[in-house]
Amino acid sequence: MTDRPTAGAPTPTAWALFVTFFTIALSGFGGTLPFARRTLVERKAWLTPEDFTETLSLCQTLPGPNIVNMSIVVGARACGWRGSVAASVGLVGAPVIIVIVLGMLYSRFGALGMVRHALLGLGASASGLIVATAARMAEPLLRGRPWLAAPFILVAFAAVAILRLPLPYVLVVLGPLSIAAAWSWKRNRA
Amino acid sequence: MKTSDTLVALAVQFTALSLVAFGGANAVIPEMHRQAVDVNHWMTNQDFAALFAIAQAAPGPNFLVTTLIGWKAAGLAGALVATAAMCGPSCLLTFWVARAWDRYRETAWRSAIGAGLAPVTVGFVCSSAFVLVRAADTGWKLAIVTAASAGVAYFTKLNPLWCLLAAGILGVLGLLA
Numbered sequence: 151m152t153d154r155p156t157a158g159a160p161t162p163t164a165w166a167l168f169v170t171f172f173t174i175a176l177s178g179f180g181g182t183l184p185f186a187r188r189t190l191v192e193r194k195a196w197l198t199p200e201d202f203t204e205t206l207s208l209c210q211t212l213p214g215p216n217i218v219n220m221s222i223v224v225g226a227r228a229c230g231w232r233g234s235v236a237a238s239v240g241l242v243g244a245p246v247i248i249v250i251v252l253g254m255l256y257s258r259f260g261a262l263g264m265v266r267h268a269l270l271g272l273g274a275s276a277s278g279l280i281v282a283t284a285a286r287m288a289e290p291l292l293r294g295r296p297w298l299a300a301p302f303i304l305v306a307f308a309a310v311a312i313l314r315l316p317l318p319y320v321l322v323v324l325g326p327l328s329i330a331a332a333w334s335w336k337r338n339r340a
Numbered sequence: 341m342k343t344s345d346t347l348v349a350l351a352v353q354f355t356a357l358s359l360v361a362f363g364g365a366n367a368v369i370p371e372m373h374r375q376a377v378d379v380n381h382w383m384t385n386q387d388f389a390a391l392f393a394i395a396q397a398a399p400g401p402n403f404l405v406t407t408l409i410g411w412k413a414a415g416l417a418g419a420l421v422a423t424a425a426m427c428g429p430s431c432l433l434t435f436w437v438a439r440a441w442d443r444y445r446e447t448a449w450r451s452a453i454g455a456g457l458a459p460v461t462v463g464f465v466c467s468s469a470f471v472l473v474r475a476a477d478t479g480w481k482l483a484i485v486t487a488a489s490a491g492v493a494y495f496t497k498l499n500p501l502w503c504l505l506a507a508g509i510l511g512v513l514g515l516l517a
């Protein structure tokens with residue numbers, strides 16, 4: 151990473167990475183990505199807006215939680231593997247502890263009428279939020295290249311949701327086919 | 341199942357999921373559900389919906405349902421094993437690929453991989469939505485809450501936490517049972 155145009159941008163220390171990603175994790179109710187962008191690009195200026203988009207697309211192409219991947223990349227660029235460890239532990243540590251405590255409360259009090267009723271409502275709402283996420287992800291694909299995208303969306307959905315096939319197998323079969331289709335489509339347009 | 345067997349099962353499953361979770365944790369919800377409810381019987385459908393709701397309402401990244409599945413299956417050790425297995429392999433892969441990535445910035449195959457994986461990922465996230473709605477909506481009032489939350493989240497820029505809060509309050513008041 152010697153040739154990155156980082157003139158003027160401060161290089162964070164491992165401790166600064168830990169604290170910053172810790173803050174991002176705890177302010178990120180209902181999704182951390184908007185907070186990550188605000189902090190890394192606007193407040194800290196560790197990344198330019200272009201850097202952020204580029205890094206995000208890398209993190210979205212790779213498997214795993216996107217924001218965790220981003221902490222790895224940002225940490226690595228700042229100070230190698232120590233930066234990656236500091237940033238990712240900062241991001242994941244506190245939320246994991248919080249959620250374990252909530253899980254304990256659930257097993258202790260989950261059977262109480264009031265808690266059960268609250269969780270019914272929360273669960274219904276949370277599933278609705280994922281419906282919206284799915285719709286927002288599908289929309290640009292169906293607008294941009296419907297004949298290329300729709301068959302793969304439908305087959306992946308049918309295989310996993312209806313037929314309940316193991317997801318890794320579905321990905322191993324459909325992924326290469328879809329990449330090949332995207333590849334030939336791009337070549338035909340070029 | 342013995343605890344040690346459960347821990348091994350958690351480690352193996354979430355390591356595999358970590359490496360196929362293109363599009364993040366939301367894409368592999370159906371597989372987590374299949375393993376946790378159908379195959380290993382670690383929890384009921386209702387438990388799964390409740391744990392997913394808790395993970396969504398908590399601050400932080402959205403893979404936290406993994407931690408809760410591990411916790412429900414094998415306590416604290418299960419939570420830590422599941423979390424490490426879900427994050428570790430993809431983190432190592434990302435660390436390694438990030439070093440090579442800049443070299444291939446403008447190549448056609450790189451964008452073809454991204455463009456090709458996108459529809460499959462969307463199909464998986466649609467499956468997640470399907471699985472979660474079926475687990476959560478055990479009555480018509482809950483189905484209305486789901487539809488309203490989806491509508492608000494899709495058509496407005498309101499923080500989704502308000503939807504969860506409102507639905508939780510309606511639930512506490514006993515209006516959804």
